[in-house]
Amino acid sequence: MDLSALERVALTAEEKGMPAGAKAVPLLAAGAQGWNVLREDLAFPLLLLKRSALAHNAAWMRGFLMKSGLRIAPHGKTPMAPQLFARQLDDGAWGLTCATADHLKVYRRFGVRRVLFANQLVGRHAIGFVLDELRRDPGFDFYGLVDTEAGVVALAQAAAVHDPGRPLQVLLEVGVPGGRTGCRTLEDARKVARAVRAAMPRLALRGVEGYEGVLVGPSGADIPRVNAFYDYLIETARACADEGLFAAGEVVLSAGCTATIDLVWKRFRGLDLGRPHGTVIRSGCYLTTDSGRYGEYFEQMRTRTPELAALGEPPRPALELWGYVSSMPEPRTAVLTFGRRDCPYDKGLPVPARRHRPGSNAAPEALGPDYAIKQLHDQHAVMETPDGAPLRVGDLVGVGVSHPCAAFEKWSWVPVVDDDYNVVEAVKTYF
Numbered sequence: 001m002d003l004s005a006l007e008r009v010a011l012t013a014e015e016k017g018m019p020a021g022a023k024a025v026p027l028l029a030a031g032a033q034g035w036n037v038l039r040e041d042l043a044f045p046l047l048l049l050k051r052s053a054l055a056h057n058a059a060w061m062r063g064f065l066m067k068s069g070l071r072i073a074p075h076g077k078t079p080m081a082p083q084l085f086a087r088q089l090d091d092g093a094w095g096l097t098c099a100t101a102d103h104l105k106v107y108r109r110f111g112v113r114r115v116l117f118a119n120q121l122v123g124r125h126a127i128g129f130v131l132d133e134l135r136r137d138p139g140f141d142f143y144g145l146v147d148t149e150a151g152v153v154a155l156a157q158a159a160a161v162h163d164p165g166r167p168l169q170v171l172l173e174v175g176v177p178g179g180r181t182g183c184r185t186l187e188d189a190r191k192v193a194r195a196v197r198a199a200m201p202r203l204a205l206r207g208v209e210g211y212e213g214v215l216v217g218p219s220g221a222d223i224p225r226v227n228a229f230y231d232y233l234i235e236t237a238r239a240c241a242d243e244g245l246f247a248a249g250e251v252v253l254s255a256g257c258t259a260t261i262d263l264v265w266k267r268f269r270g271l272d273l274g275r276p277h278g279t280v281i282r283s284g285c286y287l288t289t290d291s292g293r294y295g296e297y298f299e300q301m302r303t304r305t306p307e308l309a310a311l312g313e314p315p316r317p318a319l320e321l322w323g324y325v326s327s328m329p330e331p332r333t334a335v336l337t338f339g340r341r342d343c344p345y346d347k348g349l350p351v352p353a354r355r356h357r358p359g360s361n362a363a364p365e366a367l368g369p370d371y372a373i374k375q376l377h378d379q380h381a382v383m384e385t386p387d388g389a390p391l392r393v394g395d396l397v398g399v400g401v402s403h404p405c406a407a408f409e410k411w412s413w414v415p416v417v418d419d420d421y422n423v424v425e426a427v428k429t430y431f
Contacts, residue, residue, distance in 0.1 A: 334383045
């Protein structure tokens with residue numbers, strides 16, 4: 001990747017998290033400013049990333065991939081942060097996953113070479129952009145999805161007009177009844193695959209993809225239905241292989257939302273298609289995980305897949321949101337200076353983690369389960385506290401957040417801190 005464009009990015013006083021009146025600071029020099037979050041060198045509320053957790057989570061995933069033999073194309077929609085993309089690719093990611101043409105424009109601006117476009121490629125602008133990029137850059141390795149004959153026709157017609165000089169690679173998408181995109185039956189899947197074959201050399205069928213995240217709820221994955229879906233994906237791949245519908249080269253199979261990567265491992269290992277193939281998972285949340293549902297998903301994996309114990313502690317939350325206590329209007333109530341504009345709430349409310357009194361040299365004090373966020377407003381969080389809680393107006397409170405995808409999108413930049421909350425880096429997001 002080429003991160004040189006970030007050299008022109010500056011953090012200004014208008015950025016959320018930067019102090020009023022602050023002079024512009026080059027993004028790549030943020031770690032050299034001597035900032036410390038607990039010393040109030042930055043403004044609050046403030047979302048941050050913990051460096052040690054990022055390193056731990058990256059190492060865990062490297063171990064998982066080595067043990068399982070799977071590949072990963074992390075879904076970049078989670079952070080939309082090129083610096084984190086580069087970290088994942090340096091860790092050996094097979095490529096990156098994206099979902100929209102807007103995502104893809106950012107990826108290409110920063111030189112991402114291999115992309116799994118986990119969505120239907122539709123519309124003049126999106127299709128044209130991809131085909132023009134394929135013509136412009138011979139090293140661009142792109143995989144889109146198809147699930148209808150009409151979609152195949154549209155792509156083939158556009159490829160004839162834009163003529164990228166090589167086939168547009170596609171994966172046949174299979175889906176779940178009542179879910180999102182994807183062929184619902186094997187017969188429908190065969191028809192779409194045959195249409196791609198008929199569209200050669202404009203198109204090339206390179207594999208089969210599916211998304212099982214619609215089978216994962218608040219309590220975890222519906223394991224029988226997830227496994228049945230994987231069986232359907234495998235059956236589709238075998239049918240395409242038997243009929244000779246795949247183009248030359250290794251067949252790509254892709255599944256695996258964050259909650260079910262262990263199930264992919266167990267279901268796909270030992271698979272024989274009669275030709276070379278590789279399985280790519282697309283977990284986007286492993287690098288940061290969260291303090292809510294995703295953390296629970298990793299614990300569920302450890303319970304149902306004992307082999308993961310060899311990897312040690314599972315991924316731990318890297319995201320924290322900090323704000324002040326602004327009011328204590330009632331007994332056992334503290335109002336904090338962040339809200340829905342600053343953190344996600346669709347998969348759970350923030351979880352109080354620690355407090356700090358500005359001016360104190362003491363390490364932040366952990367908060368127990370008797371602290372809980374009960375209401376989240378646009379700019380306020382109402383926290384229930386135990387009797388006699390050692391809080392006062394002006395104290396800082398740090399919380400864990402849920403749903404990393406919806407956390408990053410609310411911030412244009414995120415500081416990375418060491419375990420003493422010294423800022424060591426700043427990450428730029430592109431939403």
